[in-house]
Amino acid sequence: MKTSIKVGKKPEGIAIDSQAKKAVVTNGDDGSVSIIDTGSNVVGAPLKVGKSPEAVAVDPASHTAYVTNEDDGSVSVIDTAAGTVTATIPVGKKPDGLAVDPAAHSVYVTNAEDNSVSVIDIASRQVATTIPVGRGPDWVQVVGSYAYVTTAGDNSVSVIDTGSRKVTETIPVGKTPDGWTVDSGTHTAYITNSGDDSMSVVNPATRKVTATVKVGKGPDGIAVDPATHTVYTANAGDGTVSVIATA
Numbered sequence: 001m002k003t004s005i006k007v008g009k010k011p012e013g014i015a016i017d018s019q020a021k022k023a024v025v026t027n028g029d030d031g032s033v034s035i036i037d038t039g040s041n042v043v044g045a046p047l048k049v050g051k052s053p054e055a056v057a058v059d060p061a062s063h064t065a066y067v068t069n070e071d072d073g074s075v076s077v078i079d080t081a082a083g084t085v086t087a088t089i090p091v092g093k094k095p096d097g098l099a100v101d102p103a104a105h106s107v108y109v110t111n112a113e114d115n116s117v118s119v120i121d122i123a124s125r126q127v128a129t130t131i132p133v134g135r136g137p138d139w140v141q142v143v144g145s146y147a148y149v150t151t152a153g154d155n156s157v158s159v160i161d162t163g164s165r166k167v168t169e170t171i172p173v174g175k176t177p178d179g180w181t182v183d184s185g186t187h188t189a190y191i192t193n194s195g196d197d198s199m200s201v202v203n204p205a206t207r208k209v210t211a212t213v214k215v216g217k218g219p220d221g222i223a224v225d226p227a228t229h230t231v232y233t234a235n236a237g238d239g240t241v242s243v244i245a246t247a
Contacts, residue, residue: 171207
């Protein structure tokens, strides 16, 4: 079953806080964030952030959202309950995707024009280190002791060992991969491919694509609600969010 929810102008990134029953969507051309009640699919008032917001990730422990601002070269830190920006952190050139590693209290940010990943220390709110990756890094997801980075210029995913901070493997996927997320319950990975309006389904154990699903036009951000195994894709090309019941 699929449902379309109208949000802001040119939705880009999306993240789910399953405990709070909220989906947070960045609107690239509005410089704003939309917060959706996933129980009712009602959209709240937009929250203004930096210029050209792209990706968003939520720390489930603190219910804090982190947003990359492409044209500001920064990351906005948002208190989703209060609806306020609490900090702005400078990162690399054209920051794109990001992911929270709650176990290590870190945030991983891809820098599209630097071919690198910035690692932010949550406590100090500063960049702790920078890791070189593949060509045109876009989005990133941390799973266990690995960070997975989509590299749009290579039509692949770079796998980083977060301990050694080195790329250890490359996974070929669809055309112009953008977003990446993992269902913590099934351990299945999902990747949006904006170049062919599709979503790749990856088995992280074998690191191979097992299925491809058509979604909206120009899919970019993606997130999954592990409680319901529902996947949400932000489709920049038609201003919609696709809701996919994976079961």
